[in-house]
Amino acid sequence: MADTAVKTHREPLFHVVKRDDMPWWKAWAIRAATIVIAFFIVGLLSAAVTEKSFGETYSVMFSGVFGRLFEGRTTMLWKYLQEIAILLCLALALTPAFKMKFWNCGAEGQALMGGLAPIVCMIELGPKLPYPVLIAVIAITSIIAGAIWGVIPAIFKAWFNTNETLFTLMMNYIATQIIAYYVYLKGGGSNVINPVEYGNFPAVGNNNYFINIVVVAVITVIMYIYLKYSKQGYEISVVGESQNTARYIGINVKKVIIRTMVISGALCGVTGMLLVAGTDHSININSVGGQGFTAILMSWLGQFNPFIMVIMTALVVFLRIGVSKVADTALLNSSFSEIMVGLVILLLVGCEFFINYSIKFKHSKKEARV
Amino acid sequence: MDKQPAIELKNITKRFGKVVANKDVNLTAYRGEILSILGENGSGKTTLMNMISGIYFPDEGEIFIDEKEAVITSPKDAFSYKIGMIHQHFKLVDVFSEAENIVLGLEDGKYNLKASTEQIKKISEQYGFELDVDKKIYTMSVSEKQTVEIIKVLYRGADILILDEPTAVLTPQETEKLFNILRRMRDDGKCIIIITHKLHEVLSLSDRVSVLRKGEYVGTVNTAETSESELTEMMVGKKIELNIERNEPHDTIDRLIVNGITCVDRMGTTVLDDVSFTAKSGEILGIAGIAGSGQRELLESIAGLQHLSSGEILYLNPKTDSIENLRDKTPMQIRNMGVRLSFVPEDRLGMGLVGNMDIVDNMMLRSYSKGHSMFLKRKKPKDLAMKIIHDLEVVTPSASTPVRRLSGGNVQKVLVGREIAASPTVLMVAYPVRGLDINSSYMIYNLLNEQKEKGVAVIFVGEDLDVLVELCDRIMVIGSGKITGVVDGRTTTKEEIGLLMTKSKQEGESDNG
Known part of the structure; x- marks a missing residue:
């Protein structure tokens, strides 16, 4: 009877075992090694596609990002910092929501709405209001616009437990179409709003982006403190980890969800303001350019820690600019740099697997039997 | 002994990360006997049985079934070796009837509920189960659901049955009924392995007892020749008194x-x-x-x-x-x-505590909202954490270890300690x-x-x-x-x-x- 059940040996070649004992320095060594390997692969692929030498590729990449830094010209560097600031600001905006396990995929739309408010103010109120008042109105309205776009899905989540991922994604499309309609209204058929001269953030020392960078730097520090040392930050963590515990301890879960999404949306709104009033002085449906989605990855790769996010965004923006410069020299379009950035992010996410799991090959048994 | 070994484990070792769940475990279970696996919580009983039933695969060691080496990589393999496991948490489809649940997932090509029902009835009669085959699962009591699980593995021809803490959810009367059925199965030549930590059940039911302690195999004794205190000593590693004091209540209002x-x-x-x-x-x-x-x-x-x-x-x-x-x-x-009012809920990590937070932050749950400052004050919770770690002998690397990494007992000490510290x-x-x-x-x-x-x-x-x-x-x-x-x-x-x-x-x- 039992004979029919006998099976041939088919041991698994290896199996995957969960680990959570890796010291932090080792984990970071793995991440650093991954970044080095990623850069190497990007260099190899870029060299292959552009038919340049390996070294030349890197030099184009670095000079593409930093420009003639060593000759005392910092224009390129400021541009680099500015792009970091925008991506970082979106990642920071998403982080409190993510810590609460509210998957806000609507940074794109929230930032667009936050950008719509300033452009409306600049066009409609620009000629009428004194400059400081105009700037204040721009700041307040963009924060409110972003917050509204963020809080709508939160209200539905808190009361009807709707799926926030789908809801926030849908809100993106609505925001995009509103922007498209406004551009159509104001663009006079050309579908372009010419840069508006009112309500632009002032240049500091000949540098147009200085204010943007300072604002985001301040937000970074505040966000770090808020999440780690404030009572509200603590409530966010508790609600994110376990709503049951939150209820048990007397936290008003609905209130926390709504408050946190107001903050998240408001910060996306700030990003929109930095883009419109601080950078482009105009708006179109691609103003945010998909960075609302890249920011999701930045927040995760930064492990919800604002300072690690600075490093991750710096890395990704470096690749985005650097590789596109390499691509330019070979008459490739920007898709190539997007592919490379995607590849590097994939590698960075993939390396987390080796930090959280170890692979065991089976051999001890065979030895034992000899 | 003239009994035929049904299943033998040799030098089984299983690790989860740094934790060794089972270390060099040797175990034999014979046909026609009830073997108890006794051990405290966390001693590796369930892990060991999960390796027999194909849920885990051992890191080292061999399993022999009917004196032939067996490789069990999935529950399906386990079934082909006629091993059936009844888990603590039942795996049944609520809206299906007993019979439907029993035939569910069988791949013998034909779905003939009538024929199956007949066979289920035959099995039920043979071992004395009392159950209506057409009853839906959601209308059943816990004990009835357990019966369905047992009939399910019997229907699939299992002759090695493993039951994981089967009495945890039963009343004394239901427990006795279950034990009678298990005895009947033993007399029918089946090999029954029952995981438990309740001593009196071990003594009343099983023929032999194998004891595990902290993942290691301690030994096997014949039930007839042992006592509660000997088993406790094997299980804990030292002699302990098993009496709970109970003073007369005074000044009750x-x-x-x-x-x-x-x-x-x-x-x-x-x-x-x-x-x-x-x-x-x-x-x-x-x-x-x-x-x-x-x-x-x-x-x-x-x-x-x-x-x-x-x-x-x-x-x-x-x-x-x-x-x-x-x-x-x-x-x-x-x-x-x-x-x-202090409350130690049933779901410790899902309600009483936050698993990913450390002991200090978990202490803070109760007190964080006090005061008007926007910011957290971690000094007092930290002192409280240190005090609880010291007073209640919580085993933890430090006060900043996430509580989910602590063992069940230490998690509970943290939670009870916090609730008592609020002087309820x-x-x-x-x-x-x-x-x-x-x-x-x-x-x-x-x-x-x-x-x-x-x-x-x-x-x-x-x-x-x-x-x-x-x-x-x-x-x-x-x-x-x-x-x-x-x-x-x-x-x-x-x-x-x-x-x-x-x-x-x-x-x-x-x-x-």
Whole structure:
């Protein structure tokens, strides 16, 4: 009877075992090694596609990002910092929501709405209001616009437990179409709003982006403190980890969800303001350019820690600019740099697997039997 | 011995990360016997059995079935070796009938419910199961569901049966019924392996006992030649006293009066039906009942986590001598009213604590909102964490280790420690020793007794009737959301409580009929 059940040996070649004992320095060594390997692969692929030498590729990449830094010209560097600031600001905006396990995929739309408010103010109120008042109105309205776009899905989540991922994604499309309609209204058929001269953030020392960078730097520090040392930050963590515990301890879960999404949306709104009033002085449906989605990855790769996010965004923006410069020299379009950035992010996410799991090959048994 | 070995384990080792769940375990089970695997929680019993039933694969060592080496990489493999495991948590489709659940997933090409039903009936008759094959799972009691699980593995031809803590959810009467069935299966030549940590069950049921301690195999003894104290010593590694002290309560006054509360859940089911009782200061009130009879809802109602459709919960404040109604108050409001109510919920990491936070941050849960500052003050919670680690002998690398990394006993010490540190006047604990080793369990009983001495009204929801009758001053029995009786802990018996546990259900059934 039992004979029919006998099976041939088919041991698994290896199996995957969960680990959570890796010291932090080792984990970071793995991440650093991954970044080095990623850069190497990007260099190899870029060299292959552009038919340049390996070294030349890197030099184009670095000079593409930093420009003639060593000759005392910092224009390129400021541009680099500015792009970091925008991506970082979106990642920071998403982080409190993510810590609460509210998957806000609507940074794109929230930032667009936050950008719509300033452009409306600049066009409609620009000629009428004194400059400081105009700037204040721009700041307040963009924060409110972003917050509204963020809080709508939160209200539905808190009361009807709707799926926030789908809801926030849908809100993106609505925001995009509103922007498209406004551009159509104001663009006079050309579908372009010419840069508006009112309500632009002032240049500091000949540098147009200085204010943007300072604002985001301040937000970074505040966000770090808020999440780690404030009572509200603590409530966010508790609600994110376990709503049951939150209820048990007397936290008003609905209130926390709504408050946190107001903050998240408001910060996306700030990003929109930095883009419109601080950078482009105009708006179109691609103003945010998909960075609302890249920011999701930045927040995760930064492990919800604002300072690690600075490093991750710096890395990704470096690749985005650097590789596109390499691509330019070979008459490739920007898709190539997007592919490379995607590849590097994939590698960075993939390396987390080796930090959280170890692979065991089976051999001890065979030895034992000899 | 002329018995034929059904299954042999040789040098089985299994690691999870740094944790060694099983180390060099050797074990033999014969046909026609009941073997108990005895060990404290966390001693690796379930891990070992999961390797036999194909859920885990051993890191080292071999498994022999009928003296031939076997490689079991999936539950399907286990079935082909005629191994059937009955898990602690049942894996049944609620809206299917018994027969449908039993044939579900079989790949013999034909679906003939009628023929299958006949065979199920034959098996049931053979071993004495009493069950209607057409009954749907969602209408069944826990014990009936367990029966379905057992018939399911028998139907698939299993002759090595592994039962993981089968009596944890049963009343004494149901347990006895199950044991009779298991004995009949043994006499039929099947090999029965039962995982348990209850000594008296081991002694009354099994032929031999194998003991595991901290993942290591300690030894096997014949049940007839052993005693409770020898087994405990094997299990714990040292001699310990198994007596719970129980002092006469003194200066008792009514502290919490629950008056006719009714609670209807979101599905429209009445989970608490006109429940009334009084908890007195300086005594331990036990609550017994089949799992899911409304115990959780009752405690949560008092803690302000359930919406009640009627009734009142009156708290007699010892400081002001005023009477407060806690009904429809949130936990925060209850705390702000000056009601010193502590609650150790059943789901420790999912409700009482936050698993990913460290001990300090978990201490802070109770106190963080105090004061007007926007920022957290970690000094006091940190001191409290250090004090609890020291006083309750919590084994942890540091106060900043996430609590989910601690063992079950240490998690519970952290939670109970925090709740007691709030110096409560009412302390509610739900299944406080579930999953704890013997030493930690006794520490918890002692803490509860200390609180009782201090004049706290302790409400203890338990599942182990032996403990309830040893520890509690009064025991209230709940069945299907109704109070079916309150008995004196000093004079009652397990059997009496067991009957009360099923009382309301029988009444309900005869009403319907």
